[in-house]
Amino acid sequence: MSNGDFRDQRIIVTGASSGIGAALARGFAAAGGHVALVARRRERLAVLASELSGGPGKGVVVEADLTEADSAGRVVAEAEAGLGGRIDVLVNNAGIGDYGAFPGTSLADIERMMTLNMNAVVRLTHAVLPGMIQRRRGHILSIASTAAFQPTPHMAVYGATKAFVLSFSMGIWAEVRKKGVGVTCVCPGPVETEFFDRGGFESRKGDFSRVAMSPERVAAEAIWALRGRRTVYVPGWKNKVGAVMQRFAPMRTVTRITGKVLGPK
Template sequence: MKTTYQSWHKQTALITGAASGIGYELACIFACDTYNLVLVDKNGQKLSEIADKFQQKFGISVKNIVKDLSIASVPEEIFTELQQASIKVDVLVNNAGFGNYGLFNETDLTAELKMLQVNLVSLTHLTKLFLKDMVNQGDGKILNVASTAAFQPGPLMAVYSATKAYILLFSEAIANELADTGVTVTVLCPGPTESAFHETTGMADSELLREKKMMTAETVAKIGYRGLMANTTVVIPGVKNKILAELVRFAPRKLVTQIARSTHEVKK
């Protein structure tokens, strides 16, 4: 696959975790809206297939960056590579992330340190790098993907939930700081979504997911994209998810935590 760059004068969206799930669906939407794309994922074969498909179907330019965001140097490498290619990022989508499942004293530390790097540190690093140019130009958009897990502690997913809470609070704070700069920040907080996430974390049979109809990644992406374009700061797909996110603000914290524990448990 040969990638061409003749039309990088169009607006460009950078999307991390673009090979599958919500990230892929967001890439589809941006491509349909004729954005050029910078797609970041460690699955190079999948990115190559996506680039071929999008370039032929939508007539856009696609640059693939095959990198693992659990490596601390990668955000700077991505930024430098795009600077050298004279590619300006107009929309930054920090979608990459993963979780794990189990009691914190029994889960794998190495996996959790990688999770912190991907979900939290790389997201912050990429935002810092690309935001400066956006502010200087007086224009730009950032979409950070969190979760409804951000609204309460998550026993059995303690680190994952904490990373999503960080993303929510971080996004709300800088959205406020950036008022009147021409740059907007949106944080997308989906509930359980159809994807491979639940199988890989081992919680597919939890009370939260068992026999529950989940929103599709395509639907979540469409809602997130509309919120981004409308400059909405916090986007929670689904009426039920919005209600639950509000209710936890008023319930006793100990009760909220216990309810979260019961929904995360795998019933035997």
């Protein structure tokens, strides 16, 4: 495929102010896409939008806290107004983690994570999908995690939110696959981003960083998976092997091993 195969497509990328989202926005814009950059940190989005303005695609800033119940409809409306038409690609990337033994974690923090990682994905998808089906054109790309494939002790709720994203993606894929709309769920392992700077991960940041992929690599593979209309895609061969291996052992065994890997050192 040519580098320009997103030319003039209108794309929403949530969580575009850092990490995988910023890399995805750069990747789509380099291929000619026009990208609505969504996150809370407006100044970062503005810097990225001005960077993109020198290339084949453009970026428009849509400041939003996606945990707010009415944000999804407003984000889509502002994105369509800023980009001048209906959305062709929705990228559900914004997400946060929460590390630590479940009984000691803050319920408020966990519920904010659940709202962002799950509700915002559902609300945004619900806002754009009917139009995509009507036009028989469009794609939903959601970023889950390898945490979606098995329970994740010490990140129990985070893993469950990502299992939700994977299950939801597969469910709607089967509904829309003959209606001209694609659905891709990308499940990265550790990625070198600001993700580990918050959510209680700070003590384990070094361990995750040692095996982390770059956000640019993950974004490039995610765009490749979308172009190929892959349904579920795991970047990196070690992550692919891990995702397959866990299928061959009982869930309790897999969960105990995962708990040893993820537990405090």
